Amino acid sequence: MRARSFPHVAFRLSRARTAGFSTSSRVLGYADTLRNLKIGAHTKVLYQGFTGRQATANAKESLEWGTTIVGGVKPGVEGEHLGLPVFPSVRVAKEKSNPDASAIYVPGNQTAQAIEEAIEAEIPLVVAVAEHVPVHDMLRIHSILQTQSKTRLVGANCPGIISAIGKCRIGFQPLTCFAPGRIGVVAKSGTLSYEAVASLTRTGLGQSLCIGMGGDVLAGTNFVDALKIFENDEDTDGIVLIGEIGGTAEMDAAEWIKDYHKRTTNPKPIMALVGGLEAPKGRVMGHAGAWVAPGEPDARAKYDALQKAGVTLVSHPEKFGPGMKTLLGNTGRGSNTSTTPTPAGQRRGFHTVRRTRASGQFAQRRSLHIKQHQAFDMLKEAKIQTQAKEASPEDFHLSVTVDRTSLSPCVTVSSGNKSPKSSLRIPFNYANPEFSSSTAIQSEIVSFLGFETDYQEVVGKYLQELYNIFKDNEAFVLETRASFSPEKKIVVHETRFGFDDAAYKSSGRHEKLHQLRDFAAEVPEEVRAEKSGIVYVKLEGEGSIGTLVNGAGLAMNTVDALILKGGKPANFLDAGGKATSATVKECFSILCEDARVKTIFVNIFGGLTRCDMIAEGIMDAFKDLDMKVPVVVRLRGTNEEKGQKLIAESGLPLHAFDSFEEAAEKVISLTKA
Template identity: 70%
Template structure:
């Protein structure tokens, strides 16, 4: 197993850059030994192709077995799989007792991990130890602290690159190499490189470029979790150097800063390149309510994060041509690729028939971070304060003054580590905030550590306050690790040599409980009676439903979080008003469709329902049958507009059209959107 010597250390001194109160400052704490091994050295491992030898972990499971059969038939070179402690044969391929044994005997270039979320981290670690060049983790609900531990290990080595977790994977259409569960009928060998957070949006993007006759070179999924093993900039670097790639598409969404970093990279790339490859992009979640999680674990805006429209504008300024729906990518990119050497600017960087300007979207950032409800596992303030009191922190709830400061212990999505956010403003405004990322392996904070001295300096606390500050931050760190917290925020005050906490907002990782059964005592603090009933009902069936405020008259039913966000955005840009966000999950079955219809129609505001399904892993004819059956079973009285794309889309559309029910089938998103909007207005 790699050692931890390369990890950043809390006691290491940061670069000697003065703190600026006029801008957000991130201070990185690196140890000098981290220079000897660099995770960035693994970047070339992403360039998979016909040569790539693929291993499967969780080889004999049902999902892996089905995936191996499809991938082999498509042309992927699979060399076998791993079942711990077992040797034998499966699907005519060898079964190895460990990844190490597989590495020694089969020499794989990549490993596809097909194990449940609670076993994923251990499987990744085994692959790292065996120095497998590329590891692709597809599972969702991987506990946050498990993946933090994985990243702390990845930083110490330069052999293994991770894609995921919670992603469809990576696929070379040219080399017929599929590592993941992408819907193969959508892909065609070609020249467009695609990187995306969302699986369903990436499938729509792939299908659009296939229809346009462009095809794809390499498609990389960043995944929807907050800590991604491979990000947008990583993919952009690969696409820049890839001779097979003539155009690049980036599909982002709300949450984190990866899109802003991509915009910076694109700006620099276009500055230093005489004839840059055309780049197009889309941002999902433009209309998402601030702070709410939108299906993906990483799809929410935290304090200090850029809003989705800021990401959109940053990419546009950088020179990316922006669209509001993935079906625009194909013809748009076809035009750009044909115009070799064209100069693109932010002011003209948009395509498609956009009905409303970006500035007209009803989207505001709340004035206080206390209004955020990013995940369902936030506990009450008094419960959070009780946790602090149990560890000896002085608490004085309810007192307010103008000299308070704010601390947030959360994750740094760029540094893939924990970070302490320090601010003198309740809203964590950039001008009064600094970020201090540190290693997950950190044991303790003392008064002389750089985190404490830097925090005290920024807050202008005297040296006599360092011990008290160190105790508070140490307690937060203990709770963060012991309870597997997602984010811990406190409002505190220093006076006369004492620090007291006056408010707290604690959130905990749901995956630790959902996939691993850990932290049951924390989850028992949840009071579902105070939550939105429809959202709780949907959760029981694995459906993510978010009730939207306002005059929403269109109910939405979509398979996939990214596609669901984009559907709400695009309807709004066409002048519609959505009542909800609803993600049935990657597969829409007749039962999930039926449950979804029932929940949607329980909202009296809904005058029409828009069903937007991309049949990638599930056939469109099966989905159409489920919609028809659900419509009849529930005796729906509202009109339903159905847009089906993907596998067997023509058959599915025909079944809807010939059903005799008030169902309206469409191929084009814009046509379907206009129909739904007009029906909702009646």
């Protein structure tokens, strides 16, 4: 793949200065904010949206845990909250309390504005946890971030960042999972990261620094950023990396790790998991960024790249603890384990007599794909010719989409019937509306396609019209297959246009466009689930195991792990990180309507979701839905003992486990029986 570099995305840490973050004889840029990720006991935290219900509850927990919070912001208001000062703006907060970090607790439609205010005040670290932040809002934010060297962003749509050894939490991670230790964690998925952290804690290793990269399309901090921190962190002896489908961050990490192993005599052991190995193509799998754009690798390619780089891969996060303990012992770092007792809620709990031992609030849909005739209408309005026809070798593919590495829009081009992997990618500045007039870009595209130079102007005009549609309607991907007419005009034969659902649902923008959604053409169960805040994807084939999981990453991994063991999942189902007993009951109702389902596998890791609440939802479902199929329940995390006890004493035909391996084997055996 060939790529074009632009100044606004060219900032990189050179190997020679990574350890000390030297900035001599060089223009400063966003990469120089990496050091701001190293939070700890010294970090002074500010809250934006401080007096809101969620921020208040979170701040109370963090204060009790030991986080230093210096106050918060409520626009235009001065006063006191939780015994701490309330500032009228981030600028005033900067002047009076000089915070090191800001936790942004405002809705998705206000997040970009809050981030921008923090950037203007030069807050060193900004953590944005909100979901449903419009993609184009974040494209604008990243065009700003890349022009400065003071502020580092984590998120959006992430659990945040937490120092277990420094007792500093900036986010909503479940604190009972964490213990001081020597393992650094970076993850796209929140729930998978909690599973990994809990496994490390149960094994006695604990954690040093945990960075939630988040599941959005545009992440302010990525895997390579975290790896650079962990490489030189004296508190970190081992590294856990958790990825999934979407983007190239895992591939970039694999390249960095290969180089790290070459230049390091005793590298820190690295373990990883990649979710979505069995994800159906063309679907958004819960997370806003869990989809594959043109030219991007799938999960299997990421898995293979990390494995070839020398990373130890696991099939489930509960394997991280034992696996890392072995790797640390092999490298002579095994003595550096946590001396903190296992926190409450992480012990093995109650089980039903049926347990057997092995011998050894809306859904995160985030996409609207319109029909081809609707896309053709948009193109015709832009005076672009259209004519549907079968593909031919003379065709070329030209798309405008989001480049997750450069954190900007990009053009992708491929010719004929070649694989999209053999493509040209050209990132460009979101703030530059005249990029298509660049003769250098036009020449590169025309040369790549093998056409003469007199086609350049036509390509430039086509690019500009596509970009106008992309920006004016807040698209995340505009794919086109086209060819040149004898008159040297571009004729589009096929399209795939996708638009950001968050721009409409959280911000109320583009209502007319989103009214084009054809609910009648969609899977009824998926539409029904969405109304209850559930992300449900009906998998093709003869799937016989209904899955009910909280968290998109964990839901993908559950499907992957069941298939690896010979099971046949019927669906992907993310009940949400804040699932309630009512949500769980609705999930059961949807699963039971699928005639293929012979067993149901409930795999819950309680972070924000409490295991006892999930257990109550399961029991309500049995009472009200006249359940006929056997159910295997795995509960881990917050209040796991209470949840397991409720199930054990319910008298219902449930099979309860705390080990994923045992639970998966049980549900597969029940299905076969």
